[in-house]
Amino acid sequence: MRTVWIVVVFAAVLAGCASTPDEEQSPAGVEDRRPGTKPPTIGAQTQPIQQPPVAGVDLTGKARARSLLTDPGSILSKRSIFFDFDRYDVKEEYRPLIEAHARYLRDNGQAKMLVQGNTDERGSREYNLALGQRRSEAVKRMLMLLGAKEDQVEAVSLGEEKPKSEGHDEGAWTQNRRGDILYQGEY
Amino acid sequence: MRVLIAALVLMAAASSATAQLSIEITGAGAQRIPIAIAPFAGEGALPPGISSIVRADLERSGLFRGLEVPALVPPPTESSNVNYPEWRSRLADALVVGSIAARPDGRFEVRFRLHDVVKQVSLGGVAYTLTQQQVRATAHRIADYVYEKLTGEKGVFSTRIAYVVKRGNRFELQIADADGASEETALASFEPIISPAWSPDGRRLAYVSFENKKPVVYVHSLLDGKRHVVANFKGSNSAPAWSPDGNRLAVALSREGGSQLFLINADGSGARRLTNSSGIDTEPVFAPDGQTIYFTSDRGGSPQIYRMPASGGDAQRVTFEGSYNVSPRISRDGKNLAYIARNGGKFQVALLDLATRQHLILTDSDKDESPSFAPNGRMILLATVVGGRGVLSAVSSDGRVKQRLSVAAGDVREPAWGPFIQ
Numbered sequence: 112m113r114t115v116w117i118v119v120v121f122a123a124v125l126a127g128c129a130s131t132p133d134e135e136q137s138p139a140g141v142e143d144r145r146p147g148t149k150p151p152t153i154g155a156q157t158q159p160i161q162q163p164p165v166a167g168v169d170l171t172g173k174a175r176a177r178s179l180l181t182d183p184g185s186i187l188s189k190r191s192i193f194f195d196f197d198r199y200d201v202k203e204e205y206r207p208l209i210e211a212h213a214r215y216l217r218d219n220g221q222a223k224m225l226v227q228g229n230t231d232e233r234g235s236r237e238y239n240l241a242l243g244q245r246r247s248e249a250v251k252r253m254l255m256l257l258g259a260k261e262d263q264v265e266a267v268s269l270g271e272e273k274p275k276s277e278g279h280d281e282g283a284w285t286q287n288r289r290g291d292i293l294y295q296g297e298y
Numbered sequence: 299m300r301v302l303i304a305a306l307v308l309m310a311a312a313s314s315a316t317a318q319l320s321i322e323i324t325g326a327g328a329q330r331i332p333i334a335i336a337p338f339a340g341e342g343a344l345p346p347g348i349s350s351i352v353r354a355d356l357e358r359s360g361l362f363r364g365l366e367v368p369a370l371v372p373p374p375t376e377s378s379n380v381n382y383p384e385w386r387s388r389l390a391d392a393l394v395v396g397s398i399a400a401r402p403d404g405r406f407e408v409r410f411r412l413h414d415v416v417k418q419v420s421l422g423g424v425a426y427t428l429t430q431q432q433v434r435a436t437a438h439r440i441a442d443y444v445y446e447k448l449t450g451e452k453g454v455f456s457t458r459i460a461y462v463v464k465r466g467n468r469f470e471l472q473i474a475d476a477d478g479a480s481e482e483t484a485l486a487s488f489e490p491i492i493s494p495a496w497s498p499d500g501r502r503l504a505y506v507s508f509e510n511k512k513p514v515v516y517v518h519s520l521l522d523g524k525r526h527v528v529a530n531f532k533g534s535n536s537a538p539a540w541s542p543d544g545n546r547l548a549v550a551l552s553r554e555g556g557s558q559l560f561l562i563n564a565d566g567s568g569a570r571r572l573t574n575s576s577g578i579d580t581e582p583v584f585a586p587d588g589q590t591i592y593f594t595s596d597r598g599g600s601p602q603i604y605r606m607p608a609s610g611g612d613a614q615r616v617t618f619e620g621s622y623n624v625s626p627r628i629s630r631d632g633k634n635l636a637y638i639a640r641n642g643g644k645f646q647v648a649l650l651d652l653a654t655r656q657h658l659i660l661t662d663s664d665k666d667e668s669p670s671f672a673p674n675g676r677m678i679l680l681a682t683v684v685g686g687r688g689v690l691s692a693v694s695s696d697g698r699v700k701q702r703l704s705v706a707a708g709d710v711r712e713p714a715w716g717p718f719i720q
Binding site for chain 1 (some may be wrong): 338490492493508510511513515532534536537550551556557578580581594601613620624625638645667668686696711
């Protein structure tokens with residue numbers, strides 16, 4: 112049984128190779144490529160060859176950047192900065208993380224980022240929203256000190272509204288006193 | 299003796315010196331006005347019975363005790379001769395009788411009359427026409443009439459409340475009658491909704507929605523469901539509060555860094571900065587005269603309530619007890635400030651008499667949020683947590699009457715009591 116599947120897969124891969132120009136539309140490369148399909152007839156009139164300029168788009172660089180941001184091995188995939196109770200300063204241990212993101216923003220002038228500040232659930236929702244803002248702005252300030260441009264980073268707050276941990280104890284609250292980094296396309 | 303007390307109570311009630319209304323006699327058993335609400339003749343045609351809703355409304359206020367009324371044959375109506383001694387013998391101080399009749403156009407007519415049993419006089423009556431869908435609304439109107447006649451202050455049974463229900467990852471902004479019934483969903487979202495605020499005319503709600511992955515202030519017209527963005531600046535936009543004329547909103551914006559107060563037109567134009575502090579300024583609320591804004595600020599090191607002229611300018615600190623006083627709300631008469639105070643780790647509703655500076659903790663719960671005055675100032679609606687679940691509760695502004703609002707399952711939070719119906 113396994114042998115049969117390998118043959119089928121192999122055939123599909125071959126068919127796929129044969130149909131490279133149409134790859135986008137028919138990825139499995141089946142129906143149109145049966146042997147015996149006639150090529151289209153050639154018309155009587157000749158067509159002048161036109162050569163409009165080609166504006167190339169290279170997605171490979173962006174794709175590499177994207178994977179750089181999400182590859183678990185990359186420090187750029189680390190997106191959360193945790194804060195102590197009633198504190199709004201970025202702890203020293205998060206400096207490498209913020210430096211890496213600042214470097215990325217510096218190297219990719221078009222990149223944009225949203226920093227969301229969060230708090231634990233205790234107290235007024237609106238006051239917590241303002242406290243979360245203080246956390247996201249602390250992250251933004253540090254990013255800018257390290258070379259990010261003002262218009263690349265938007266600092267906002269989710270207050271206590273989007274807890275990472277739904278619990279009601281210190282363990283959960285520790286998880287929820289947090290700043291999160293999101294790149295454009297991720298929010 | 300009992301008759302004498304009852305008479306005194308009724309006299310106190312009938313006078314319009316509302317503050318002293320008293321039924322606040324201390325000792326065992328609250329002194330509430332005993333009232334008999336006879337089943338309205340013909341009310342079986344319009345379930346649920348109008349008389350039972352009127353009774354539930356009045357009892358919920360904490361100022362009335364509804365008496366059991368046996369089925370009478372024939373049932374008394376608004377035009378019946380009242381046998382006062384008989385109602386007196388049932389210990390009623392007041393009596394409501396009425397009737398319902400079908401009209402040729404398919405609607406109904408309800409008529410009722412309120413009697414002072416002690417003085418043996420009619421205090422008046424009203425007739426309403428209603429559709430089958432307006433039974434509850436009509437009962438609330440009748441309860442308001444009775445309440446105002448007997449206590450001297452306007453009733454709030456016809457008003458509506460807004461609140462947010464969270465079920466799983468779904469958030470719904472709901473509008474309901476003041477008794478929590480007849481709820482309707484104004485907005486459903488998979489992102490949080492907070493801080494609903496009624497426009498002074500009760501037709502629009504401002505609120506903060508996170509549907510764009512950040513807080514944005516909207517104004518939502520309840521009649522047609524149309525909504526528009528009022529504040530969506532860079533950063534966070536929150537804490538909307540209406541000016542008493544309904545033309546402008548005070549909001550907290552972080553567009554210039556930090557959380558600072560701005561004034562903005564209700565259509566989103568003309569944002570103007572009001573505060574200039576290095577700390578947090580948020581939770582603005584207008585005093586009823588529109589001249590003063592109360593707000594929360596940590597400019598002094600801990601979050602406290604301040605006030606300033608509505609046009610901006612120097613702020614004065616208002617709260618001094620404790621290290622966490624937030625969420626200011628002003629009563630309609632401008633005399634009392636309700637807020638959330640943290641006491642030994644408990645978040646509770648406090649009330650400050652702005653003239654005497656006396657303050658009072660009104661609740662014994664420990665996770666209170668979002669206090670909201672009833673438009674007559676008698677009750678304060680709030681969100682709290684019971685058994686790990688968000689619920690609404692209400693407490694009288696003297697702390698004596700407490701209610702839990704029965705709202706269907708889910709986490710309920712962010713209550714806002716709407717204005718009087720105009």
